[in-house]
Amino acid sequence: MTDLDIRPATPDDIPAIVALLADDPLGAQRESPDDLTPYLAAFERLDTDPNQHLVVAVRAGRVIGTLQLTIIPGLSRQGATRSLIEAVRIHADERGSGLGGELIQWAVDTSRRLGCQLVQLTSDKKRTDAHRFYERLGFTASHEGFKLSL
Amino acid sequence: MTDLDIRPATPDDIPAIVALLADDPLGAQRESPDDLTPYLAAFERLDTDPNQHLVVAVRAGRVIGTLQLTIIPGLSRQGATRSLIEAVRIHADERGSGLGGELIQWAVDTSRRLGCQLVQLTSDKKRTDAHRFYERLGFTASHEGFKLSL
Numbered sequence: 001m002t003d004l005d006i007r008p009a010t011p012d013d014i015p016a017i018v019a020l021l022a023d024d025p026l027g028a029q030r031e032s033p034d035d036l037t038p039y040l041a042a043f044e045r046l047d048t049d050p051n052q053h054l055v056v057a058v059r060a061g062r063v064i065g066t067l068q069l070t071i072i073p074g075l076s077r078q079g080a081t082r083s084l085i086e087a088v089r090i091h092a093d094e095r096g097s098g099l100g101g102e103l104i105q106w107a108v109d110t111s112r113r114l115g116c117q118l119v120q121l122t123s124d125k126k127r128t129d130a131h132r133f134y135e136r137l138g139f140t141a142s143h144e145g146f147k148l149s150l
Numbered sequence: 151m152t153d154l155d156i157r158p159a160t161p162d163d164i165p166a167i168v169a170l171l172a173d174d175p176l177g178a179q180r181e182s183p184d185d186l187t188p189y190l191a192a193f194e195r196l197d198t199d200p201n202q203h204l205v206v207a208v209r210a211g212r213v214i215g216t217l218q219l220t221i222i223p224g225l226s227r228q229g230a231t232r233s234l235i236e237a238v239r240i241h242a243d244e245r246g247s248g249l250g251g252e253l254i255q256w257a258v259d260t261s262r263r264l265g266c267q268l269v270q271l272t273s274d275k276k277r278t279d280a281h282r283f284y285e286r287l288g289f290t291a292s293h294e295g296f297k298l299s300l
Contacts, residue, residue: 021225043225075168087226144294145292146281
């Protein structure tokens with residue numbers, strides 16, 4: 001696990017990130033890696049929002065993982081700020097290598113540094129391996145996650 | 151249901167919002183309505199973030215509900231922007247009146263207007279009534295919701 005770097009994503013990383021998003025049983029149906037236009041526009045929205053942290057994990061110059069962390073202020077829990085983890089993806093060659101744990105640890109450490117009192121995420125009920133992974137990292141599956149497509 | 155107004159919260163609404171947050175089986179254990187200082191600081195963080203929409207529902211000059219909507223850009227799902235609903239509370243006198251549905255409908259309409267393709271929320275597994283409510287409104291309980299306290 002030497003020379004792993006977790007750093008903010010740049011526009012040059014978009015092709016690699018989209019490839020990771022698409023190389024996934026659920027993502028394969030909903031991504032369009034042949035047309036990066038909507039992803040570049042979305043990157044611009046992320047990049048100009050100081051509460052958004054899109055990162056890549058890089059080893060030997062190769063993007064092997066990605067994660068998006070959102071910082072969310074709020075009134076509840078005595079004005080607690082929370083963070084939300086989205087879009088965690090690990091390259092197929094690196095699954096089981098511990099990289100997922102390092103990425104989540106980065107998100108937890110960054111959340112703490114930025115004053116968050118809570119980290120949250122949702123995971124599709126089909127991803128049962130992911131659920132065991134998050135529980136091993138200390139997360140509790142205390143909530144139902146609801147989605148509505150518009 | 152006449153003269154209901156759903157509008158952005160102001161600092162003057164904080165005591166009423168905190169009272170709503172505390173008047174709840176789960177919230178009673180984690181709020182401090184006697185000291186508003188942390189809530190006022192949190193309101194400042196919300197108020198300066200253009201992706202945050204903290205609203206109150208008001209009828210006859212009285213705050214009877216609240217909800218926080220966060221707009222979250224992202225790369226996944228072809229650069230889809232999503233929204234997150236947090237901290238939905240309805241005054242005890244108004245539960246069952248349809249106000250909850252109106253507040254969620256406001257959040258869905260606002261999300262659509264702001265270009266979101268997905269609305270999401272999590273609800274504590276103990277809140278089984280809330281789960282039926284969200285399913286009636288068209289939400290799907292497709293995800294596990296994980297939390298980690300820092």
